[in-house]
Amino acid sequence: MNEIVYLNGEYLPREKARISPDDRGFIFADGVYEVVKYYNGKPFRFDDHIFRLNNSLSAVGLKFDTSWLAFAFDILLRKNNLQNKQAGVYWQITRGAGKRVHHFPENIKPTIYAFTFELPSMFEKLEKGIKVITHEDIRWLRCDIKSVSLLPNTMLYNKAVENGAGECILIRGGMVTEATHSSVLAVKNGKVYTHPLNNLVLPGITRKVVKEICLSNNIDFIENTFGEQELYEMDELMLAGTGSEIMPVIQVGEKITGLGTPGPVTMFLQDKFYKLV
Amino acid sequence: MNEIVYLNGEYLPREKARISPDDRGFIFADGVYEVVKYYNGKPFRFDDHIFRLNNSLSAVGLKFDTSWLAFAFDILLRKNNLQNKQAGVYWQITRGAGKRVHHFPENIKPTIYAFTFELPSMFEKLEKGIKVITHEDIRWLRCDIKSVSLLPNTMLYNKAVENGAGECILIRGGMVTEATHSSVLAVKNGKVYTHPLNNLVLPGITRKVVKEICLSNNIDFIENTFGEQELYEMDELMLAGTGSEIMPVIQVGEKITGLGTPGPVTMFLQDKFYKLV
Numbered sequence: 001m002n003e004i005v006y007l008n009g010e011y012l013p014r015e016k017a018r019i020s021p022d023d024r025g026f027i028f029a030d031g032v033y034e035v036v037k038y039y040n041g042k043p044f045r046f047d048d049h050i051f052r053l054n055n056s057l058s059a060v061g062l063k064f065d066t067s068w069l070a071f072a073f074d075i076l077l078r079k080n081n082l083q084n085k086q087a088g089v090y091w092q093i094t095r096g097a098g099k100r101v102h103h104f105p106e107n108i109k110p111t112i113y114a115f116t117f118e119l120p121s122m123f124e125k126l127e128k129g130i131k132v133i134t135h136e137d138i139r140w141l142r143c144d145i146k147s148v149s150l151l152p153n154t155m156l157y158n159k160a161v162e163n164g165a166g167e168c169i170l171i172r173g174g175m176v177t178e179a180t181h182s183s184v185l186a187v188k189n190g191k192v193y194t195h196p197l198n199n200l201v202l203p204g205i206t207r208k209v210v211k212e213i214c215l216s217n218n219i220d221f222i223e224n225t226f227g228e229q230e231l232y233e234m235d236e237l238m239l240a241g242t243g244s245e246i247m248p249v250i251q252v253g254e255k256i257t258g259l260g261t262p263g264p265v266t267m268f269l270q271d272k273f274y275k276l277v
Numbered sequence: 278m279n280e281i282v283y284l285n286g287e288y289l290p291r292e293k294a295r296i297s298p299d300d301r302g303f304i305f306a307d308g309v310y311e312v313v314k315y316y317n318g319k320p321f322r323f324d325d326h327i328f329r330l331n332n333s334l335s336a337v338g339l340k341f342d343t344s345w346l347a348f349a350f351d352i353l354l355r356k357n358n359l360q361n362k363q364a365g366v367y368w369q370i371t372r373g374a375g376k377r378v379h380h381f382p383e384n385i386k387p388t389i390y391a392f393t394f395e396l397p398s399m400f401e402k403l404e405k406g407i408k409v410i411t412h413e414d415i416r417w418l419r420c421d422i423k424s425v426s427l428l429p430n431t432m433l434y435n436k437a438v439e440n441g442a443g444e445c446i447l448i449r450g451g452m453v454t455e456a457t458h459s460s461v462l463a464v465k466n467g468k469v470y471t472h473p474l475n476n477l478v479l480p481g482i483t484r485k486v487v488k489e490i491c492l493s494n495n496i497d498f499i500e501n502t503f504g505e506q507e508l509y510e511m512d513e514l515m516l517a518g519t520g521s522e523i524m525p526v527i528q529v530g531e532k533i534t535g536l537g538t539p540g541p542v543t544m545f546l547q548d549k550f551y552k553l554v
Contacts, residue, residue: 007298018295019303021284021390026296027369028427029306060432090377092304100367100394102427102434102458113298117377138418140429149428150305150379152417155337157379181379 004079006072006091006114011079014115023111025094028102029149031111032056033092036073037119037242039277041083044242046070048205052146057093059145064093064110076116086119088242092148122245126270129248129262130166132239134228135159137170137177137200144199153180167239169252172200175225182241183207186234187265191220193234206240206273213272219265236263246270281356283349283368283391288356291392300388302371305379306426308388309333310369313350314396314519316554318360321519323347325482329423334370336422341370341387353393363396365519369425399522403547406525406539407443409516411505412436414447414454414477421476430457444516446529449477452502459518460484463503463511464542470511473500483517483550490549496542513540523547 003014024030034049034056043049050066057064073089080087091114098108139152157180160168167179177195178184183204185194192214195201214221231237237249237257246269248262262270280291301307311326320326327343334341350366357364368391375385416429434457437445444456454472455461460481462471469491472478491498508514514526514534523546525539539547 005298014299017298019298021282021294021296021369021388022291022392023303024431026300026303026371026390027425028431029425030428030431060428061435092298094303102431103438104431104435111298113303115299136418140417141413141415142429145428147428148304148306149426151307151337151422151424151426152419154301154305154307154379154381158338158381161380 003115004076006076006112008112011076017113019111019113020097022097022100023094024096024098024108025092025111025148027100029147029151030060031092031094031148032060032062032146033090033148034146035088035090035242038077038082038087038089040085041077043070043073043089044277045205045209048208052203052205053093055144056146059142060147061104062093062095062110064112073114076114080116082116082118086121088117088119090115090117094148119243122247125166126245126247127262129250131164131251132167132169132179132249133160133163133165133253134169134171134231137172139170141199143177143201144197144203146202156180166247167244167249169231171228174227176228176231177201178204179239182239182244182247185210185238185240186226186231187236187238187263188234190265191222192265193222193224193226195225196223204240206242206245209273209276210240210246210269213269217268217272232257234258236266238266238269246273280392281353283353283389285389288353294390296388296390297374299374299377300371301373301375301385302369302388302425304377306424306428307337308369308371308425309337309339309423310367310425311423312365312367312519314554315354315359315364315366317362318354320347320350320366321554322482322486325485329480329482332421333423336419337424338381339370339372339387341389350391353391357393359393359395363398365394365396367392367394371425396520399524402443403522403524404539406527408441408528409444409446409456409526410437410440410442410530411446411448411508414449416447418476420454420478421474421480423479433457443524444521444526446508448505451504453505453508454478455481456516459516459521459524462487462515462517463508464513464515464540465511467542468497468499469542470499470501470503472502481517483519483522486550486553487517487523487546490546494545494549509534511535513543515543515546523550
């Protein structure tokens, strides 16, 4: 397929997209990104993604006007014939190419790269649930910034794959933070628990949607930390993310979660979520 | 100047060097690097750099034969007429370009990029010393890997520059770890103190050279953590690194270190260091 990507103002075939290896995204991971999901050509919670992107840009001191992005991504989806499909748009903004100096150079032009991808139906996984592993959360202390400084996430997710698991739940100081690219939510006695929003977790947009569904359906949504041991005592576990949507977790390491099938609260949230998208 | 860089087997003008934006170095910071200093065409401690590079590669599960690098860098220096100068070679190896998946794909070809740079004489700074600031060490928990996942380092160093300082000393749990791109060493009552080698600091090669100088000159070299408050009570402070060499620190934030001039132990170590290079 002749895939078209967006790079610095141009729409061009993927194999022709080229950047300088002096780009600070390549040299320093000096950039931020977002992934938006489109359902039948409509972006889901686009404004939330732009809001988070602006926060990430601001946190790393990168000035970039985001107001035109919706328009560009709409064109990109059409160019890839994905406007009527379930698709994702990935986009990344880095500080741009320049001399290798650790501080932020002035008069440097940001690089923007975006591509689309068709999202396979995860119906089977969403219905059956997945296994996860746990690992110490070795990431930095600004996980609220959605940066491309993702080596730890790839290393930890790779461990999950090596162990036949679909995600890796991260533990910092004995407490569950999130997973390598999704939020972690747990259910006990009908109440939903998740890590509070602070510097240790990404403010997940699907997490936010789950919170809204809980609040409008009289389900307690409790933003408190809980320990690794409690993972094994929860009635239900799930992951939430743009890619994962609301993914039941039925096994942590060698231990079965709850009854080993997606629980009633998880299924209720999934159902409400799909009515929104 | 017509600068020549090395990229995936080719020597080519810097402005012609181009990589795919799908390179995992750009998307995930999935790569490692080294910087070697050359004094009159001779690399300083090349084997130590290769040893550390191999450790970094191994830690991130990247298979790459490093045995031919010395030869390639020698050519690169000559092509840039730096063989008789004080110069640096920067090189970076990433997992290569592929579909954006968090885990490590198989059958992907690593990207290698290298460039040289002339190193300006730091004589004045090395003689006078510099000011530093301190900041919480927000980096990840595998700082022993020399990876390109450096966004925190750039953010923290940028804070130093904004405050008219030359480096930022990092504090984790109240203890001094290192600086954004150098090791931190302190002198009290003629003894040299620095953070022990573990996952929180890079095994600095200049740090190792300082240790050797200390041991062969009957100076105690004590690898113990020390607290942020102790920074202000030390007789001398210095930074050590391939770029910084042995750099006296004469001011931390608004407080003067020792007498506000490079101390005798620092100057002794500088002298012995320059006899080695």
